[in-house]
Amino acid sequence: MSPSALLADVVPFSWVDGPGNRFAVFLQGCNLDCLACHNPHTMPRRTPRARSVTVDELLDQVRPLAPYLSGVTVSGGEATLQAGFVAAWFDALRADPATARLTRFVDSNGCADDAVWDLLLPRTEGVMLDLKALDPGIHKELTGSDNLQVLQSLERLVEESKLAEVRLLVVPGRNDSDDLLRRTGEYLALHAPGVPVKVIGFRPHGVRAAARSIPAPTDEQRSGYGAAIASAVGPQLVTVV
Numbered sequence: 001m002s003p004s005a006l007l008a009d010v011v012p013f014s015w016v017d018g019p020g021n022r023f024a025v026f027l028q029g030c031n032l033d034c035l036a037c038h039n040p041h042t043m044p045r046r047t048p049r050a051r052s053v054t055v056d057e058l059l060d061q062v063r064p065l066a067p068y069l070s071g072v073t074v075s076g077g078e079a080t081l082q083a084g085f086v087a088a089w090f091d092a093l094r095a096d097p098a099t100a101r102l103t104r105f106v107d108s109n110g111c112a113d114d115a116v117w118d119l120l121l122p123r124t125e126g127v128m129l130d131l132k133a134l135d136p137g138i139h140k141e142l143t144g145s146d147n148l149q150v151l152q153s154l155e156r157l158v159e160e161s162k163l164a165e166v167r168l169l170v171v172p173g174r175n176d177s178d179d180l181l182r183r184t185g186e187y188l189a190l191h192a193p194g195v196p197v198k199v200i201g202f203r204p205h206g207v208r209a210a211a212r213s214i215p216a217p218t219d220e221q222r223s224g225y226g227a228a229i230a231s232a233v234g235p236q237l238v239t240v241v
């Protein structure tokens with residue numbers, strides 16, 4: 001029987017979920033509780049809004065689109081919570097002549113243990129990893145958990161040359177102090193040299209009521225975030241959105 005997962009959404013053509021034009025799958029359920037989450041409906045492990053999908057069904061959707069795609073990305077929620085399904089789907093994509101050339105990427109919050117990475121890393125070209133805050137206390141305020149496992153994941157992905165991008169969501173007044181940005185840049189320069197960094201300014205659109213009063217950063221603030229990270233890792237590696 002074809003393995004199944006709980007699915008929140010599919011975007012057949014996405015330009016923002018990894019390199020090129022990608023078939024993006026958003027799995028249901030997350031193991032963080034982020035104040036600034038833009039898709040809070042994907043957080044519960046079970047919800048009537050989600051639907052079950054099988055590997056075969058997704059493969060059938062990707063096959064006719066494959067000539068127009070660079071690859072597929074599995075996101076969430078947190079994709080690694082359904083790692084067995086992701087592994088089975090990536091294997092199926094690799095085995096099918098119509099989809100074998102597509103790259104397979106994972107978008108993760110990093111809260112995954114070694115067993116999950118043992119399963120997924122041989123099957124993926126790259127992981128895009130969120131780092132919500134380098135400081136464990138601020139990470140806990142923003143997500144409900146500290147960041148020990150996130151940093152362990154980041155360092156393992158670097159060791160295995162599978163860290164495709166680090167994503168920093170900067171929330172004004174919460175994780176944008178000059179000191180934290182400087183330390184974050186220094187940490188990335190040391191532990192993830194040469195890895196692209198996307199600095200994302202918080203936007204209140206779609207967030208929960210508790211986060212709606214947080215202002216979006218001004219253009220000047222966003223440029224300042226990018227410059228602070230770029231001064232440590234190198235401007236060629238940083239994009240600001």
Ligand code: SF4
Nearest residue numbers: 030032034037077109
């Ligand atoms: S990790 Fe992503 S999906 Fe999960 S709660 Fe945080 S922002 Fe939302």
